[in-house]
Amino acid sequence: MNPTSAVSVAFDPLLSWEILAGLGAIGVVLIALSLAARARGTFWRLGTLAVVLLALANPSLIEEQRKPIADVALVVVDDSDSMAIGDRRTQVQAAREALKRKLGQQEGLEVREAVLPPSHIQLGSERPGGTRLIETMRSALVEVPPERLAGVVLLTDGQVHDVPAIESAKNLPPELGGAPVHALIAGKKNERDRLIVMEQSPRFGVVGREVTAKFKVEDPAGGTAPVTLSVNGDIVKRIDVPVGKSVELPITVGNPGANVVELEVAPGQNELTLDNNRGLFTINGVRDRLRVLLVSGEPYQGERAWRNLLKSDPAVDLVHFTILRTPQKDDFTPVRELSLIVFPMRELFEQKLKEFDLIIFDRYESGSLITREYFRNIAEYVKGGGALLVSVGPVFATQRSLYRTPLGAVLPAAPLGDVLETPFKPKVTEIGQRHPVSANLPQAGDPGKEPDWGRWFRLVTSRTERGNAVLSGADDRPLVILDRVGEGRVAQLMSDHLWLWNRGIDGGGPQPELVRRVAHWLMKEPDLEEEALRATSVGGRIEVTRRTLAATFPQVTMTAPDGSTKVIELRQTSPGLGLGVIDVDKPGLYRFDDGTLRTVAAVGNPDPLEFSDVRATDAKLKPLTEASGGSIMWLADTNDPDIRSVRPGRAAGGSDWIGLRRNEGYTVAGINQLPLLPGILVAMAFLLAIGSAWWREGR
Template sequence: MDPAYNAWRLTALSPLPPWALALLGLAALAAVALAWRGLHGEARPRRRLVLVALRAASAALALFLLVEPALELLQTARVRNRFAVLVDASRSMAFPVEPGGPPRASAAGAFLADHRAELARLQDRVDVEWYAFGGDVAPVDPAAAARGLPPTGGKTDLLGALDAAAAGGGGASRKLAGALILSDGADNAALAGGLDGASRAKLRALGFPVNTVAVGRGAPRDLAIERLAVDDFAFVRNTVTVEATLRARGFSDEDVELVLRREGSVVAQAHVKLQRGKDRYTVPLTFAPDQTGTFVFTVAAPVFPGEAVVENNQRSFVLRVIRDRVRVLLVAGRPSWDVRFLRGLLKQDPNVDLVSFFILRSNADQPGPQEELSLIPFPVSEIFGEQLKTFDAVLFVNFAYGPYRGLEIDRFLPNVREYVLNGGALAMIGGEQSFGDGHYGETPLADVLPVAPLDGTTEAETEVHPRLTAEGKRHPVTALAPGEGQNDAVWAALPPVTAVNLTRALAPGAGATVLLDAPGVEVEGRPAPLVAVREVAHGRTLAVTTDATWRWGFVAAESGQGNRAYLRFWNGALRWLVRDPALAPLQVEPDAPAAEPGAPVGLTVSARNPDWGPAEGKKVSAELVSDDGRSVARGEAVAGADGTARIELVPPGPGAYKVVAHGDGGAETATAAVAVRGAGPEDADVAPRPELMSAIAEATGGRASALPGGDLPDLALQEADVVEIGRRKAVPIWDRWWTLAALAGALAAEWVLRRRWGYW
């Protein structure tokens, strides 16, 4: 063999494809089999054996020539595999290696300094690579690792670090022969729950032994809210239970008071008595949210002296409070077609909980005790007293206030006004006992209605085709069809109303908007309002100054138009009154309900034009507001073609923040909430996990040790089994004269013997 080559192997130089060579091999076998069968009558076995052997030799030599075998001479060298030393640099390594001891990072650095010479001797067998991990995995200088790496990383991902080290050697030929990992084992990624079947399979799939040194024994004194179990949303006025898992290490016999706050206000409390030997407690906190919206809640435990981490003593979460059903109070003065259709619509809606009353009194009735005029007395004090705030909307339908002046209800009308100012919704629907006909201009309700009732007037009985105002063309209450042109056409085709209460539009600045007016019915030289809305303080009010909206359903259906317009009008009106979030022209949504410490809060702000199309080019802003009402971060952006804009705000620290978005000019606002955690995954649990480190070593065939007190384990490594081919040369062995001579001799010998022995 040429001394330049140190290995060889057989190869084939034939230009024929493998499948063709396989077919030729089968043909050779068939030729031998036919020869054997043709000699089955030969009585002398020796002759039969000689002839078959010659046939087999001929077939083998022919196949040998067709395959064209050769010797491939190789120049090979074994590749040095790698060995990875991975050092944990996450924040949990700042905790003491044992109660009262040095930081874990310092203990790991001292261990590496003591055994640096032993690790250096590995260079005789493998290439030693050093890495630090704490979220990202990056090469590190061995001297820096021996001094102790700064524990600043925000994540411990042991499996991810091993994967990254295995992939960092420049290809499959540079695989790891093994690894040594120094960590406290406080994994908060794939191995946070320990080793299961899937994670063991992933560790074995690494293909190399992992040797471990667990840094830390015993957990320092710490009290933490470990987790909160609560739904993402709740129903207003329904009981919500938050299950808080309290973890206590290093405590015994202390009393702990857990407090649940909503944006600074205490909503629930619970008492826990800590016991020696028990480190986890499940504590239920129960409350009933009293208003809808998105809020940040915080569960907090007291901070005791000597705790390792105080940031994990509280944890916040975002809860969206919605209505399970819209609770509506309908008070009607007398049966009518409008009352019948409206009650039917509300009763058929599964999302509406309707409570309705008929007060069968008129302006001609003399004042007197309710009990003398009613079979079932109207529960005025209950409905307009303590129960009023339980309703999402109150509807007065052709209800005369006049006959009640001076009676018990007179004391409760201010409650209705306060209900609206504090966020309630009130709708007044017309008729001969409503607005000025019902003398509401003299009541506290005049302060919140979107029109001014003209007391002493009577309704105008005339056919009126409702007309959209400029504001009504783009308001969701009067949006019966998509697009301004289609919406105008739907309103123009509706049957006229037959009566209008005389009212006056409020002066600009009162927050009232007329959406429909009544051409031909004038008040002070202007068309009388037919539908008007108002934003007053925190509440909303609606005025419909006719009791003939039923015609938009019944008469329209009779003429073939259907009742869709009637249904859409009242559904839209109710959704607007109760502030359905889908109808807000400006909306803001955080990327996630909670953010990690130091991470920005990503927000998506959606803006729509008055016609509810995307507000492309609109300038929007958003701010974070703390519990004490201070704006702590603010940003601006311009909406894109889809009406959305991205804003990122950096909170000053952990806590609960209200998100307030503003449209151009500040007239439109939207709110959300976000919680910034006080402790990230690295600070949530200060306990080391030496048992996880030992399990990793066992699963991969490595060896384990632990600090303090442990020594460098006898490192398990795999020998290099991959060779590198530098040069190669093929030497044919088929093109020799003796190969052809042997084939010719075998064929000639078989032919001669067959003739001599009588076979043809």
């Protein structure tokens, strides 16, 4: 740019403008009086006054050497995930090259570019989803003075999710400074695409109960569409839903913790993308209050410990019965006087048995109070999915043992008939080191070493017929045995001295933690499953964990959202626990299979906002372009628009051309100043005027 010059007149008054105005006013009054008196030489006096006032104003001629400042044109390129559809990126690239060429030919114009990258490089980010094109534009304009901005050109498919509400030019982003915004839309007009829209996705639900998801399928073709519901990778149901209408779908929360739900609609005709044919969300399952039935036999010191432990948990509804005396101990007392209330055996063990989540027998002995038919009901309850915990006492080794009732069919350990009355410290067995119920118990110490627990003094000897003995007692005999029976689970404690830990004998032990883990394992808590495969997404990676009682870990095969597979090798982090970590770069549902177990992980945010609607549109950007005086064009119609320079206030766009504001900014490179009234000239003019006035008056 060549420097230019500009000439102007400037005043540097010798007196303030207020004083000059006062002197001028006095002079005008005197001249007016002179005119009224018709005195001679009045106009010469006026000339004299003008010369004096002009001299005091001290005018000068200013010549500025100006250097023009280049205007700035900003090109914002949308490269978000939806731009990969069809030939949109090809259209944008062609228009981008044409703009660079034409804008580069404009004299006095600097071209800058900002690019919105694909969202998959931001997995794990807390930033809002969708195409944040206006945010990208405003960030780029921070470094551009508003008075230099000639205009902004947006290259996008029109699916922009951060356009501000604009009612007039007053609502425009202040960074624009009045410059026009133009939008060149990639894609085709009136595109068609089938998509699923999630209107309500529950985040929490009670295990075993239903929650309601609400969605609708949009498809210009109308009719009905088949939708598949999957939970944790398993197909639950398939339904046909009407297009365009909201549908409420009940979903049963099956497990505590994360339940990954996927709704998928079958592809339609002329699909733009299948990414918006899926709705993905996670329901966190929480347990309702647990109903526990505790039946205690002959009273002993540990009975209250069980009751206090269960009552201390606000999530437990406890029903507790203590059998103070069995009918065998007959002293001719009437049966109706043996208890304060009649023991509701039929109600508990027949009518309402399945309403309990856990049944506990504590030192209970068989007899005629609970009949064999009711014990058979309890055994069937366990096989059908119920939970049973049996804490035995010395009577378990006798003929009155629960093992000799129909309940023995579900108990994993059979009594050998002996009771060891000797001090011992419970120890975690080899398989217990790998079982989540007993692994890493507080104060357990390292494997092979004696734990820092208090001693127990009684153990009923038994033979483990099924299940896993996770704790052992005196002479390495089974102490705590866990077993699965049918759909249910059973835990058996072969001593009645657990309460000693609660009392702090010999330093005590982790009684609350052990009972909590056993109870939650009986309740099928996912975190306590001894055979489990889990996958957790952490930002842009997935952590795969495998819990097993085996000594080795199987290989895990991962299936990505695009169908590609990869084998993951697990490394042991602790006994029975393997870990594998894999980096991912695409959001969506990942599936894992080790040949026995399967699981899924929802990685990142599949950004339902970005793919909620991928049809190219000019509707979202039209308020912005119209309020700024810009224009909208479809690249399918023209990818090589004309570039014109316009003055501020003029129309800045048309059907086939883009207008850029001509700001004509400059910097001053130098100044030349020349006085218009040198002193000698002022003196001569003053003498001439006053002399002429004197000559005129003398005639």
